[in-house]
Amino acid sequence: MDFFHVIVVLLESTIRVSVPLIFAALAGLFTERAGIFDIGLEGKMLGAAFAAGAVAAITQSVWLGLLAAILISVALSLVHGYASITQRGNQIVSGVAINFIVAGSTVILGEAWFRQGGRTPALAEGARFQTINFPFADTIREVPFIGPIYADLLSGHFILTYLAFAMVPLSWWILYRTRFGLRLRAVGENPGAVDTAGISVIWMRYRAVICCGILCGFAGAYLSLAMTAGFVKGMTAGKGYIALAALIFAKWRPFNIMLACLLFGFLDAFAIRLQGNPLPLIGQVPVQLMQALPYILTVILLAGFIGKAIPPKAGGVPYVKER
Amino acid sequence: MDSIAIELRGIDKSFGPVHANKNINLKVRKGTIHGVIGENGAGKSTLMSILYGFYQADSGEIHVDGKQVTIRDPNAAIAAGIGMVHQHFMLVENFTVLENIMLGAEESQILNKGIAKARDELKRLEREYALEVNPDAVIEELPVGLQQRVEILKALYRRADILILDEPTGVLTPAEADHLFRVLEQLKSQGKTIILITHKLREIMAITDEVSVMRRGEMVATRTTAETSVEELAELMVGRRVLLRVEKGEAKPGDVKLSVNGLTVKDGRGVTMVDNVSFNLRAGEIVGIAGVAGNGQSELLEAISGIRRAVSGEVLLNGKPINVTGHVDPKDLRDRGLAHVPEDRHHVGLVLKFEECENAILGYHHDKRYLNGVFLNVDAIRKDAEQRIAEYDIRPPNARLKTANFSGGNQQKIVLAREMERSPDVLIIGQPTRGVDVGAIEFIHKRIIEMRDQGKAVLLVSVELDEIRALSDRILVMFAGRVVGERDPDATEGELGLLMAGVEGRKEAAE
Numbered sequence: 001m002d003f004f005h006v007i008v009v010l011l012e013s014t015i016r017v018s019v020p021l022i023f024a025a026l027a028g029l030f031t032e033r034a035g036i037f038d039i040g041l042e043g044k045m046l047g048a049a050f051a052a053g054a055v056a057a058i059t060q061s062v063w064l065g066l067l068a069a070i071l072i073s074v075a076l077s078l079v080h081g082y083a084s085i086t087q088r089g090n091q092i093v094s095g096v097a098i099n100f101i102v103a104g105s106t107v108i109l110g111e112a113w114f115r116q117g118g119r120t121p122a123l124a125e126g127a128r129f130q131t132i133n134f135p136f137a138d139t140i141r142e143v144p145f146i147g148p149i150y151a152d153l154l155s156g157h158f159i160l161t162y163l164a165f166a167m168v169p170l171s172w173w174i175l176y177r178t179r180f181g182l183r184l185r186a187v188g189e190n191p192g193a194v195d196t197a198g199i200s201v202i203w204m205r206y207r208a209v210i211c212c213g214i215l216c217g218f219a220g221a222y223l224s225l226a227m228t229a230g231f232v233k234g235m236t237a238g239k240g241y242i243a244l245a246a247l248i249f250a251k252w253r254p255f256n257i258m259l260a261c262l263l264f265g266f267l268d269a270f271a272i273r274l275q276g277n278p279l280p281l282i283g284q285v286p287v288q289l290m291q292a293l294p295y296i297l298t299v300i301l302l303a304g305f306i307g308k309a310i311p312p313k314a315g316g317v318p319y320v321k322e323r
Numbered sequence: 324m325d326s327i328a329i330e331l332r333g334i335d336k337s338f339g340p341v342h343a344n345k346n347i348n349l350k351v352r353k354g355t356i357h358g359v360i361g362e363n364g365a366g367k368s369t370l371m372s373i374l375y376g377f378y379q380a381d382s383g384e385i386h387v388d389g390k391q392v393t394i395r396d397p398n399a400a401i402a403a404g405i406g407m408v409h410q411h412f413m414l415v416e417n418f419t420v421l422e423n424i425m426l427g428a429e430e431s432q433i434l435n436k437g438i439a440k441a442r443d444e445l446k447r448l449e450r451e452y453a454l455e456v457n458p459d460a461v462i463e464e465l466p467v468g469l470q471q472r473v474e475i476l477k478a479l480y481r482r483a484d485i486l487i488l489d490e491p492t493g494v495l496t497p498a499e500a501d502h503l504f505r506v507l508e509q510l511k512s513q514g515k516t517i518i519l520i521t522h523k524l525r526e527i528m529a530i531t532d533e534v535s536v537m538r539r540g541e542m543v544a545t546r547t548t549a550e551t552s553v554e555e556l557a558e559l560m561v562g563r564r565v566l567l568r569v570e571k572g573e574a575k576p577g578d579v580k581l582s583v584n585g586l587t588v589k590d591g592r593g594v595t596m597v598d599n600v601s602f603n604l605r606a607g608e609i610v611g612i613a614g615v616a617g618n619g620q621s622e623l624l625e626a627i628s629g630i631r632r633a634v635s636g637e638v639l640l641n642g643k644p645i646n647v648t649g650h651v652d653p654k655d656l657r658d659r660g661l662a663h664v665p666e667d668r669h670h671v672g673l674v675l676k677f678e679e680c681e682n683a684i685l686g687y688h689h690d691k692r693y694l695n696g697v698f699l700n701v702d703a704i705r706k707d708a709e710q711r712i713a714e715y716d717i718r719p720p721n722a723r724l725k726t727a728n729f730s731g732g733n734q735q736k737i738v739l740a741r742e743m744e745r746s747p748d749v750l751i752i753g754q755p756t757r758g759v760d761v762g763a764i765e766f767i768h769k770r771i772i773e774m775r776d777q778g779k780a781v782l783l784v785s786v787e788l789d790e791i792r793a794l795s796d797r798i799l800v801m802f803a804g805r806v807v808g809e810r811d812p813d814a815t816e817g818e819l820g821l822l823m824a825g826v827e828g829r830k831e832a833a834e
Contacts, residue, residue, distance in 0.1 A: 177433065177434055177435065178432055178433055178434060179429040179431065179432050179433070179434060179437075180432070181434075182422060182425070182426060182429065182434060183426065183427075185415075185418075186415045186418065186426050189415045189416065189417060189418070190413065190414065190415045190416065192409075192411075192413050193413040193414055193415050193423070193426065194426070194427070195377075195397065195413075196375075196377070196397050196407065196409065196413040197397065197413075197426050197427025197428070198396060198397040198398030198400075198401055198427050199426075199427050313416070313417075321377065321378075
């Protein structure tokens, strides 16, 4: 294997592992820009992955699986919304509660329904997403340099992968170029300004939370219907938290989010590739260190290199009229 | 033109046990500037919030241009042609001026179409009312005066004919306030109706055509501004005659209680803020420290009260030294008879989230009478707090209310009551009446003089020269960290002004 080929393979798996991060971080972008902190991305993603795996296994339909993922994720978002918008509860507590409830109940339900130790049955080909090959991928592959990039890097991904990358400019456009986006960002900075302009703060925030649910649904479905064939317990493995780190790292901006997720995805792909292979000069690197790297990087870079990440001003604060 | 723009009939509103508005009637004539005054907590802001649909009245009617309207939310108010400039601006700080003005009135789902239109409309408004502002500037980078202008433009953009301004000058410099008044005159001349809410009598006299006075939730009077006076309005606001000038007898200075010798204080950056200051404070006298804000008065207070470490110098309290250059335990100072009313009551003097009775013992919670072993004696604390509330006329009289819910004047009274009731030998007071309304100012001034007459030594720091001259028996003027002169209280304002500007001081120091 020559060096170029190694790079292509590494980048290809970077893309693969970045997709759920991008979906989840964009989901967080919508709620947090509307002033609701969401530590429950992890739980929503996990719940969606389970719903997708279970429904696809029963119905043998990948699309029904995806739909179920989105529905469950939106439902969980609404629970978070009800707790933090209507009941003005603590958003962190609500998010953590969702994470715990989902982590436990997916295993219990999975065991009760399928009796495979918390897994859902392995999905047949028709019940999971297939990779899409671009035209002439196989012919062009032999062309040096451009060939592998086209055939392996650009072609041969799932539809959700392309959707994730399309969501980045789309999210930007929604947030910065539409009325909905303007109001959503305003409600996260100064809900009073939105209220006095005659717009319902509560309805705005609920809509943001629903957007978050939909995107987390895609992230979860990707995990159990595309990346693997079925749900495995705890399969999000902290991706929701990494997505949050990426969101902060990216200072709540869509294109930065994509870059941050690709960076974290690259570290992940690199770690997998490194397993068992000692680095020249350094020697064996513990896997745990590589897994912790995204967090360490976020802390270090935020502390000194990319300047202060200023969260939306009204983030985490339930809206109450004066008095 | 004598048509009525707004009429309120029998507006009534309660927040739980607090009756904020009692059967309010108000008529505002079209094309006039109508002032609504009242002390903090008199119910002005509540009334205006009802008019703007922020709250719902429990009962009563609102008529706009002779037609009865129901204002359920701000949308309905906007539709009725009412615009509001809030005391705390309702602006999104990291948005541009244009985005703020469009928010809620975007006209279409996709912004691009609306932006061009909004830009044109903004240009037109700017020309018509001489309200210039760069539409692409980001709010947080604009000075406060311009931010307020954006608020006004927001209302005009929504085609408001009636403009409510809630305490608009509180955050403005005098020059900005003058400019605002010119803008309001301009708006009036174009036929807009303006309701100006304030507790500053001078503003009312300067700009309004008519003025309505509120007191304790009631509308007590409406006057034509030209036919009333500051004295009458002050009396109506407070409900009794107000002495705008305090009466006090001769001081009878006794022993030296506090002696400051060669005190030098530097700030965090190492800049000398207090430079070799010396003075004596005697029992039974008030020494006022005058000066433009930022000339070392704050640091002087902080050093004496042990909040900030001094670089050098000596301070004697009742003849015994305070370790001003080292660690000072504030509790120890209190035990030795020094009480301190800090300049910044919100951050230093009070914990706003605590109940009134908790703040009333802050720093004195070690007192035996407030303790049951290791526990607080809640009954004793509340009983004392209730007694203070009665003595100092703190409103609302509720010891269990969160301190943040009291008005500025009443918060200040809570601090004063706490520090004065211990009968300290030395009382240090910073900015006693900052953000405090007329009635409370009179009360606080009287109390300070009472303390003096009881033989206490009072050190007073204020940026209000009138206050310093009214209360002090001796005036020290600080400039650039040094005491540049001492004067009698009957020194003219001009003389003190020159000292404060550092003009006279240099000569005197050279002599």
